[in-house]
Amino acid sequence: MKIALALIFLVVLSVVFHLVSPWYLTPIASNWTAIDDTISLTFWVTGLVFIAVNLFLAYVIIRYRARQGTKAAYEPENKRIEIALTVVTTLGVAAMLAPGLIVWDEVISVPEEAHVVEAIGQQWQWTFRLPGDDGQLGTVDARLVTVTNPFGINPTDANGQDDILVDSNELHLPIDQPVKVLLRSKDVLHNFAVPQFRVKMDLVPGTTTYLWFTPTRKGSFEILCEELCGLAHFTMRGRILVDSAEDYQQWLGQQPTFSQSQQVVAGNPEQGQVAYTMCAGCHGQQGEGNQTLNAPKLAGMGHWYIARQLSYYQQGIRGRHEKDIYGQQMAPMAALLAQPNAIADVSAYIQSLDSGPATDTLGGDPERGQGFYYTCGTCHGAVGQGNRGLNAPRLAGQHDWYIKRQLQNFKQGIRGKHKQDVYGVQMLLMSNILQDEQALNDITSYINTL
Ligand SMILES: [Cu+2]
Numbered sequence: 001m002k003i004a005l006a007l008i009f010l011v012v013l014s015v016v017f018h019l020v021s022p023w024y025l026t027p028i029a030s031n032w033t034a035i036d037d038t039i040s041l042t043f044w045v046t047g048l049v050f051i052a053v054n055l056f057l058a059y060v061i062i063r064y065r066a067r068q069g070t071k072a073a074y075e076p077e078n079k080r081i082e083i084a085l086t087v088v089t090t091l092g093v094a095a096m097l098a099p100g101l102i103v104w105d106e107v108i109s110v111p112e113e114a115h116v117v118e119a120i121g122q123q124w125q126w127t128f129r130l131p132g133d134d135g136q137l138g139t140v141d142a143r144l145v146t147v148t149n150p151f152g153i154n155p156t157d158a159n160g161q162d163d164i165l166v167d168s169n170e171l172h173l174p175i176d177q178p179v180k181v182l183l184r185s186k187d188v189l190h191n192f193a194v195p196q197f198r199v200k201m202d203l204v205p206g207t208t209t210y211l212w213f214t215p216t217r218k219g220s221f222e223i224l225c226e227e228l229c230g231l232a233h234f235t236m237r238g239r240i241l242v243d244s245a246e247d248y249q250q251w252l253g254q255q256p257t258f259s260q261s262q263q264v265v266a267g268n269p270e271q272g273q274v275a276y277t278m279c280a281g282c283h284g285q286q287g288e289g290n291q292t293l294n295a296p297k298l299a300g301m302g303h304w305y306i307a308r309q310l311s312y313y314q315q316g317i318r319g320r321h322e323k324d325i326y327g328q329q330m331a332p333m334a335a336l337l338a339q340p341n342a343i344a345d346v347s348a349y350i351q352s353l354d355s356g357p358a359t360d361t362l363g364g365d366p367e368r369g370q371g372f373y374y375t376c377g378t379c380h381g382a383v384g385q386g387n388r389g390l391n392a393p394r395l396a397g398q399h400d401w402y403i404k405r406q407l408q409n410f411k412q413g414i415r416g417k418h419k420q421d422v423y424g425v426q427m428l429l430m431s432n433i434l435q436d437e438q439a440l441n442d443i444t445s446y447i448n449t450l
Contacts, residue, residue: 029217032198114178121190126238132162169238169422174248272349296402300355303347369446384450396450
């Protein structure tokens with residue numbers, strides 16, 4: 001009897017939960033209403049079967065419960081029931097699967113007028129490539145990937161020269177135009193999913209997969225890597241901004257082509273040394289940092305990372321948050337580097353400075369910290385040396401008070417929260433694995449030993 005009541009309770013609770021729960025499909029922003037329809041249909045079929053089966057079970061338990069003097073009749077075969085159950089089950093399964101086949105046919109048939117965008121996944125970020133005026137993408141090969149050719153484009157292929165490169169996690173798309181997204185991975189399995197567009201597809205190293213959709217609503221939609229296997233895929237976020245046709249064209253015009261990207265001038269450290277004199281007051285003659293002025297060590301950090309931080313400060317992506325008191329001191333300094341090549345020059349000079357050992361001011365437990373560092377090392381390198389390919393800066397040699405403050409800033413959303421801070425957001429998510437003050441001290445103490 002108790003079991004029967006529990007079953008009835010389960011059915012009622014499930015139905016009520018379904019009706020009042022806030023967790024349902026996000027409002028759709030693409031042409032794929034057919035996918036929603038198949039999901040609803042599956043829900044109805046499985047939902048009705050769930051209710052019917054459990055209520056029937058409860059009924060049978062009550063109706064045929066054990067009673068003094070009665071005995072169950074043994075009836076192993078019943079053709080009529082078997083036929084009826086087979087037919088009903090077949091109809092139910094067919095009702096769920098048949099519409100799915102029709103929708104799947106639409107999913108794999110890309111409309112002719114669709115324009116093409118390539119989305120490239122790597123641990124742990126997205127970049128994008130669009131065909132240039134010739135309408136054709138050049139050939140690529142993961143073996144051609146270098147720091148100056150992060151997309152691995154074949155430099156001898158004429159089709160690739162005018163390919164438009166979007167070296168950012170942010171892609172714009174024009175509204176109401178079908179788009180075919182080619183999916184390519186540089187390293188491991190990834191998964192491209194945008195819930196509001198109802199699209200989701202794996203990226204498989206060595207092959208190109210695809211999906212298509214038509215964005216139907218302007219706005220900003222998050223790209224998620226929904227790959228489960230492997231490390232840190234949840235930090236791999238991107239963004240699709242659906243624009244009017246004019247706004248889209250304007251954005252497109254600002255993106256460099258492959259041949260333009262090959263002409264970027266390298267920084268000049270001698271020019272940079274002159275500019276650095278105005279930084280030395282806080283960061284020290286040798287870029288060694290200064291705790292009383294809260295200025296971090298800069299010596300030996302990758303020029304690409306220094307340059308990115310300086311342009312973040314200039315654009316207000318870092319150092320603008322009202323609680324970022326130290327970043328606010330730095331931001332006006334970055335604004336002084338206004339000449340076209342100033343940032344590249346000063347960054348090249350800073351990289352050439354010699355980085356001394358780190359000081360231990362926090363006294364955490366490095367052994368405990370080492371346990372936490374395992375995940376950090378996948379981006380920042382096993383010995384904290386940094387990894388340009390992953391955009392993760394050098395940590396080894398940095399002052400522990402500065403590292404701790406940055407981790408606190410990330411945890412509190414003082415740093416990494418700005419919409420355009422596509423690399424900082426990875427740290428915003430990662431910093432949450434460090435639960436308390438002690439964990440922060442321990443990990444910084446461990447980084448000190450690197
Ligand atoms: Cu991924």
